[in-house]
Amino acid sequence: MEFDSFYKEYRSKVFAYLLRMTGCKDLSMDLVQESFTRCLERYAETERPGPLVFTIARNLVYDNHRNQARWDDREAPELEANANPETDFLKKEEIERVLQAMQSLPANEKEALALAASKALTYREIAQVTGVSEANVKVRVHRARKSLRRILEDVT
Amino acid sequence: MNPDDILISQFLDDELALKDKLRFLEALNTQPEYSKEAMALVRQEVLLDDAHASLTPGLEDDAFPIAFKRESGEPKRFLKYAGALAAAACLILALFTAVLYRREAPPEGTPHRFVLYLPEAQEVSIAGSFNGWESIPMERAGYNGYWEAVLVLPPGEHRFSYLADENKPIADPTILAREHDGFGGMNSILNVARQI
Structure with a gap:
């Protein structure tokens, strides 16, 4: 696959995964660039690099988490300007609420849901990326959705 | 459930x-x-x-940033052809030499570019099984937080890690194969293929 078309197809999916993992737009944008650059450097000839770019993104999230540097200046995400500031405000609040709720999930559930909700990988591929069985992925994804629902209900 | x-x-x-x-x-x-x-x-x-x-x-409409392509994509493409030409030349030379002098070829080596994104670091080095774990300083690749080192490695499996300011080992985030180093850190495992 040409790298440009792979990039166009997967960029927003990797961004969605990173945003749900980190809760931070700027950090997610940085990590998207890093993930694809590294994927291009090492795995450009790979036939189906989707799971690989997610594995690279996942490693980058954990490496960043370990050194904490960029996680500490996490800020609320900025929305694109909209004609109605009140709608913007409500939407921004809702997005913050969802992203914050994601951060409260147990790490393995958050990861499983972030990968599944990116709509880029099958359960089998998520199992490869996370190193657990496919059956385990199914359970984790569903537990995460239920936990997220409970958290969102509690804060409303 | x-x-x-x-x-x-x-x-x-x-x-x-x-x-x-x-x-x-x-x-x-x-x-x-x-x-x-x-x-x-x-x-x-x-x-x-x-x-x-x-x-x-509109995120999905964006093309891959040209800056990144210049940095890594185009040289790779160039290197692919350069590598093929060089390999062909080496093969002819090796055959010629073997026939004429019946001597063994010198030890092979492949230049490998190690890259690490660590914008906060002041100094970064790399150490691995390829040189007895002696640390080799890496250089800044521009001003965007990347560090690089190009090392000539023989074919085979190599273990390595990066060392940042506090000498804490850092595994390569782009290499999937890793193992514990026995001291609480992780080493990356890199396989360098034999050139044909």
Whole structure:
């Protein structure tokens, strides 16, 4: 696959995964660039690099988490300007609420849901990326959705 | 967990087999609480999707940044052909030499570019099994937080890690194969193929 078309197809999916993992737009944008650059450097000839770019993104999230540097200046995400500031405000609040709720999930559930909700990988591929069985992925994804629902209900 | 519960997530993730679709629809029709739960989780998924969609309008239309291509893509393409030409030249030379002098070829080596993104670091080095774990300083690649070192490595499996300011080992985030170093850190495992 040409790298440009792979990039166009997967960029927003990797961004969605990173945003749900980190809760931070700027950090997610940085990590998207890093993930694809590294994927291009090492795995450009790979036939189906989707799971690989997610594995690279996942490693980058954990490496960043370990050194904490960029996680500490996490800020609320900025929305694109909209004609109605009140709608913007409500939407921004809702997005913050969802992203914050994601951060409260147990790490393995958050990861499983972030990968599944990116709509880029099958359960089998998520199992490869996370190193657990496919059956385990199914359970984790569903537990995460239920936990997220409970958290969102509690804060409303 | 009720086994039917998972069907809701499998439905959301397009993971239902035909028979599971039937089970899912039956459960929706016969269990009002289940149906309510399914609706709530679908709404929540829409909310999750909206969260990233609102932050990335038109993101999928962007091309891969040219700066990154120049840095890594084009040289790679060039190197691919250069590598093929060099390999062909080496092969002819090796055959010629072997026939004429019947001597063994010198030890092979492949230049490998190590890259690490560590913008906060003041100094970064790399150490590995390829040189007895002596640390080799890396150089800044521009001003965007990347560090690089190009080392000539013989074919085979090499273990290595990066060392930042506090000498804490850092595994290469782009290499999937890793192992514990026995001191609480991780080493990356790099396989260098033999040049043909």
